[in-house]
Amino acid sequence: MPHDDHDHPHALLPPEPALRVKALETILTRKGLIDPAALDEIIDTYQNKIGPQNGARVVARAWSDPGFKAALLQDATTAVADLGYYGRQGEHMVVVENTPEQHNMVVCTLCSCYPWPLLGIPPGWYKSDAYRARAVREPRKVLAEFGVTLPAETAVRVWDSTAEIRYLVLPMRPERTDGLSEDALAALVSRDSMIGTGLPKVPS
Template sequence: MPHDHSDHDHPHALLPPDPALRIKALETLLTQKGLIDPAALDVIIDTYENKIGPRNGARVVARAWADQEFRSALLADATATVADMGFFGRQGEHMVAVENADGVHNIVVCTLCSCYPWPLLGIPPGWYKSDAYRARVVREPRKVLAEFGVALPKDTAVRVWDSTAEVRYLVIPERPAGTDGMDEEALMALVTRDSMIGTGLARVP
């Protein structure tokens, strides 16, 4: 048979099977050839993962906590409202904001792939793209939340929102107690990336 040969003869057999290892192998090869600078790459990834993205979303949430008129506009039309703040573009074309409140907790997933609001939250974390999270959060959201350290009262309803290519979600976490009088910058520091996905809560001051 034409295909009766060892898999080890195929060039792809030289690549590790795990996607993360494949990425590392490619990065190593590109570095050896002088095509990329690992330090510069680390800075870019850190910027989008921890600074630009989540900071944008945190600013939106902080303003929603402090300004009821803005909050109402955000809940009514998140796409236009965040665009007015300069947050728009690829992966953020169609936004919907959902609000946590007493008795309701929202959590976001993309069951088909990894649709995610990049302009607001930056690069999606690895666990968000994992098969385990995408499958389990729909079936057993409370158990998944508990694994993230979020223990909810039994009477709190958990709503799971499935992102798609057509719509992406931003969770507005509950504003922590004791934050009256804090300005927007101080409130932003309480908003975490995970709290805007729903797998975490806002920090307590």
């Protein structure tokens, strides 16, 4: 039997969460198990260096370069690694393409699995009970809460990330974007359009 203890050790720490974190950091630092400077570095990485701008570059490249798009749909891990995107929580990537017939949407019902190297740390709603519970059963109602309404002829395919495969949605390229540079296209790619709860921005 796994250890199911009703007096979990965490209850020995202060109950207020910010103080709980602080207490544990202090204890671990005092014993030399944690270097606070390493924590700062981890935070800086996910706050400032790795985020949805990476995924947007991948999408913009796929929109611009049919060869890259084919490679991306065939073996996303290798294709995005060639652009410099690989690492923790992105070791096994699969990219799924939206079409007029099929809209893709990604969830992790069991925890919060998300393609970190391409999208960074998941937003709060992605980790919420409401999204985890409902995305698989009523994706269209969830999409409506994001302001997205799909045509009746478009089927929804929801990907529940139950293993170490991480999914990125390749949204459809918006109309009237012919001739735009990759940078201009990347600016149209919202984070949520790569999770499947949003659509790309339309050029103004």
